[in-house]
Amino acid sequence: MHPAVTVLLLSLLLGLQPITTDLYLPALPVITTGFGAPMAQVQLTLSALLLAFGVSQLLWGPLSDRFGRKPVLFIGLAAYVLAALGSALAPSMTALIVWRTVQGAAMGAAVMCARAIVRDLYEPVQGARAMSQALSGLGVIAFVSAPLGGLLTQAFNWRAALLVLAVFGAVCLGLIAWRFEETLRSKNPKALEPTTLLATWSQILRHPTFLAFSALSAASYGGLFTFLATSSFVFIKVLGLSSTQYGALMALNSLGYIAGTFLCRHWLVRLGVRRSLKWAGVLTLGGGTLMAVPSLLGVQSVWAIMPAQLLFIVGHGIHQPCGQSGAVGPFPHAAGAASAVNGCLMMLAAFAMGIWLGGHMNASVLPLTLGVWFWSALIALAAWTLVQWHGEPTVAVTRFCDVMQPLGQVDAGRTFTRDEMNQR
Numbered sequence: 478m479h480p481a482v483t484v485l486l487l488s489l490l491l492g493l494q495p496i497t498t499d500l501y502l503p504a505l506p507v508i509t510t511g512f513g514a515p516m517a518q519v520q521l522t523l524s525a526l527l528l529a530f531g532v533s534q535l536l537w538g539p540l541s542d543r544f545g546r547k548p549v550l551f552i553g554l555a556a557y558v559l560a561a562l563g564s565a566l567a568p569s570m571t572a573l574i575v576w577r578t579v580q581g582a583a584m585g586a587a588v589m590c591a592r593a594i595v596r597d598l599y600e601p602v603q604g605a606r607a608m609s610q611a612l613s614g615l616g617v618i619a620f621v622s623a624p625l626g627g628l629l630t631q632a633f634n635w636r637a638a639l640l641v642l643a644v645f646g647a648v649c650l651g652l653i654a655w656r657f658e659e660t661l662r663s664k665n666p667k668a669l670e671p672t673t674l675l676a677t678w679s680q681i682l683r684h685p686t687f688l689a690f691s692a693l694s695a696a697s698y699g700g701l702f703t704f705l706a707t708s709s710f711v712f713i714k715v716l717g718l719s720s721t722q723y724g725a726l727m728a729l730n731s732l733g734y735i736a737g738t739f740l741c742r743h744w745l746v747r748l749g750v751r752r753s754l755k756w757a758g759v760l761t762l763g764g765g766t767l768m769a770v771p772s773l774l775g776v777q778s779v780w781a782i783m784p785a786q787l788l789f790i791v792g793h794g795i796h797q798p799c800g801q802s803g804a805v806g807p808f809p810h811a812a813g814a815a816s817a818v819n820g821c822l823m824m825l826a827a828f829a830m831g832i833w834l835g836g837h838m839n840a841s842v843l844p845l846t847l848g849v850w851f852w853s854a855l856i857a858l859a860a861w862t863l864v865q866w867h868g869e870p871t872v873a874v875t876r877f878c879d880v881m882q883p884l885g886q887v888d889a890g891r892t893f894t895r896d897e898m899n900q901r
Contacts, residue, residue, distance in 0.1 A: 737794015
């Protein structure tokens with residue numbers, strides 16, 4: 478595939494996640510009123526989607542390693558379109574939760590395959606740059622999603638917003654059928670065998686590089702999810718903004734994310750992965766602290782939240798491409814499984830936070846500000862410790878593993894020290 482086509486397809490596949498959540502956010506207060514549902518049940522439409530999204534990747538990953546990325550994309554995107562239609566036509570809150578759960582599971586196939594495709598085509602350092610390009614495209618989709626969701630909700634109703642998701646999924650499915658070429662070089666016929674699955678997952682979960690970057694990406698997504706899950710209620714119900722004004726703030730948030738992905742590419746060239754993440758940790762913790770302290774002093778306003786959130790989201794635009802590509806980087810021959818486990822860990826963090834938020838949302842900004850502050854501290858801790866200790870293998874080591882592993886000379890996914898490399 479032409480590099481531009483690859484980036485476009487990756488942006489669309491990764492963009493399924495923000496459009497599925499962000500387009501829906503302005504409608505959450507309306508759905509709460511329309512169905513007469515409690516806050517915890519409405520939050521479940523988001524947290525259940527993300528839990529299914531994370532857990533389903535544990536199946537989609539090995540399936541894509543066994544049969545290839547393209548068949549899994551076909552099945553996942555078709556199911557996504559069906560679930561989007563079911564959500565838009567849901568007659569009750571229970572039905573909406575069920576269809577959103579199915580939609581999350583289907584979305585897992587697209588996003589997992591996108592991350593695996595990056596590892597199929599690129600070595601880890603180049604993969605971080607390619608991922609940042611694709612996530613810039615994701616940022617553009619997120620930029621449009623929340624304002625569009627607000628406009629559709631005000632002009633029509635929340636069902637119109639969910640119908641747009643079916644259209645977007647159908648467009649992705651058509652482009653995959655038209656332009657996507659299989660990227661998996663060699664299928665693993667044993668990928669679905671229970672013993673192979675357990676051995677692969679065990680190897681992945683014991684790898685220090687995977688754990689370091691997964692801790693970073695999971696904490697970073699936990700902070701983003703906290704903002705997404707609480708922001709519509711805080712800005713609309715507590716601070717009195719309209720759905721359209723809220724959509725504009727979410728668009729500004731997306732611009733900050735896009736800026737972070739551009740800064741990521743610039744810093745990767747000049748500073749490398751570890752130093753880039755170290756400085757991104759400063760941005761993240763600074764944003765979380767500046768957001769939390771005024772709220773603890775009783776300040777409740779948009780201006781006390783959004784400037785700090787922009788600092789946080791710029792850091793997120795650096796942590797995510799490096800975290801996702803870094804976690805998958807050590808596993809060129811099990812990229813689907815590694816991507817799946819990494820995605821599952823991110824969504825488990827989000828689901829746990831969603832459950833907590835469902836019981837702690839109140840008529841204040843504190844659940845949002847203190848939640849983001851909590852995750853920003855964990856992000857900085859991971860960036861300043863785990864990533865510095867167990868950062869990505871060098872390109873030379875990766876090339877050595879790629880060449881020698883098929884010949885049976887080294888274990889898949891093993892990282893070598895400089896002394897070990899010199900010996901070999």
